[in-house]
Amino acid sequence: MPAGAEVFDGVEVRFKNSRKEFFRNTEGLTLSIGDVVATQARSGHDVGIVTLTGELVRVQMKKKKVNPGADLPKIYRKATQRDIDKWQKCRNKEEEIKKRSREMAIILRLQMKISDVEFQGDGSKATFYYTAEDRVDFRQLIKDMAKAFGIRIEMRQIGYRQEAQRLGGIGSCGRELCCSTWLTDFRSVSTAAARYQQLSLNPQKLAGQCGKLKCCLNYELDTYLDALKDFPPTDTKLYTEKGTAFCQKSDIFKGILWFSYKDDPGNWHVLTKEQVHEIREKNRQKKKVRSLEEYASNNFDRENVTFENPVGQDSLTRFDRPRGKRRGKKRKKRRNQKQGKARNA
Template identity: 35%
Template sequence: MSAMTTQTNRCTQLWKQENCSTPLQINSCCSSSCCLRLKDSMETSSQEQQASKPAETKHFVGIQFHSAGEIVVCSAKEFEFKQGEQVLIQSQQGKKLGTVIKASYDKAPQQEEIPQILHVATKEDIAHDRALKEKALEYLAVCEQKVKERKLPMKLTLAEIVENGRKAMFTFFAEDRVDFRALVKDLATSLRLRIEMKQIGARDEAKYKGCLGACGQVSTCCSTFLRSFKSISIGMAKNQGLSPNPAKLTGMCGRLKCCLAYENEQYKENRKGLFKISSVVSTPKGSGTIFNIDILKRTYSVRLDEGGEDIFSANDCSKLEGAKQIARERVMSQRQSEEKKKGELQRERQEKFEKRIEEKKRKISSKPSAPRNNQKQGPKRNNRQKPHAKTPAPPKENKS
């Protein structure tokens, strides 16, 4: 027993002299079995020490800086915050005010740098943030004046003061790339701040400014609840059976409406198994051609071969294939030939009728017309003779 303890003491002395810290280093300094026992005892003691330490509780909260903006996950340590509460955050751009959107996250976010929540925003913090926003509006007016002077093709949207008042960030919209280097130099000399210009698209511009929705809502979806934009294609409109009319499919931003993506997955699911328009199907009332589809109700509007139109359920219709399709094509070709003959006969009758009308017009125009008397006629005289007035009798002479 004494020999074992002396060997252990010798190993510990060697371990201290060699500054061994890992199992490989401990095993290299001595090949005896007591060194392995010493390693195990050190590992168990370190595990007990770690277990005895109080665990640090980490709490993460979702924050937004703008209305319907991107949610940024921040560290709240052991503090708890309520949804809708304003907090002060320490980020790369300095201290900023944010609003709590999600009170807690189950898992840690996969971000390189996690902003830290300092405390709940006080009245002084809110007043300071309001003053910065008012100052940013003044800077925005100055920038707009500079843009007009330089005649740059850009529309300013937003101005922010970040990094504790040492930097001004301007957000603008432009269709193409804009060379704003001279503008940045001019703004830096006039405002005495660091300047950053950020270009955004048409959708982001509508999101920041806000406008009436085409459907009659007070504000558009992007400025109310949409956090990010999805890619919208004209194929989504085709899946839902909408006519490709640009006036109805484009939003206030001039791009395809974001709401086309809301029901796209449901329409794609309901569209499975349905025939395409102009497909030939067999119905309870005979064969016909599909000219319209109701995707949600899963019904077809069919133009029947026998004449007329009707609506049938998708379960009651089957696609004509093989011999049935060939027989139908023969019948339809015979009908088309008969209709063609009827059309030709009707056309001939119409041509004959038009020829008769033209001949009558020619006969009427070939007749000689009565000569017209172009001399001016005097006023008409009344042929009735007026009664002659009685002549007075001569006076009688007196014989006396």
């Protein structure tokens, strides 16, 4: 560190799935990213993997609104081979215990879903993560599980978004879920975000793996809201001498809107947003324009699009042409070459 400054003693440690916590390196251990360490827990110790050290931890704590000077649990030591073996043994039992705990919940007719089980590093405690619509009385379930598994039980309720974050998966975009990779906070997502972006209100397309609206609907929402500030609203009515016109569709990227008369809804006319503002201003002055056709006729000229073929493979039947003559020429050329070599010899 420059000028003799001390290294920040905070360390970020990752446990199962995406659960991360901050600890103090009070022992002055030489830690690097990827080291397996034994950390302090409420009772006993836990085992995790170091993900950040040094000043980056201070930045991450400020980002997550954690005071860098707060009293944090400490790191005991680097995990020994005995600690790692015991930790792996507990991890291997999690799937079987999750299955048995679900069966116990079904027998007790509890309206809950146990989605994940996480063992503490020393194997003395297991945390069961579950989702439920309403409050669940699981006191009898805890007694049965403690008797069957012989460990201390902790039940922790999580939301559907947190469940998808812990389990992970691949989204409809083909990439790993944002919540399980980099997304740290869950902002509320409403159907208004889809309306502003002119998306189809189809629940099957807008919902993620958690069953809620996709978090990515908020990513471009601010850009759309900025673009819509000087854009006419979709409920705009234009008054002309031919009749009243209603907005049928808008495209904020191109800055155009489609209007149709009330008596002729099937015939759409394209107007720019500047033209719509001009007509609205005249309507505020209690003036009517002649028709929408006068504005729409001067907007866009049809472009003659010519398709070029840079590769030179236009014909679909280029592979169907007979190739016998070409082969005959090659054979004749080879025969002449052999005869010329024989004469030279």
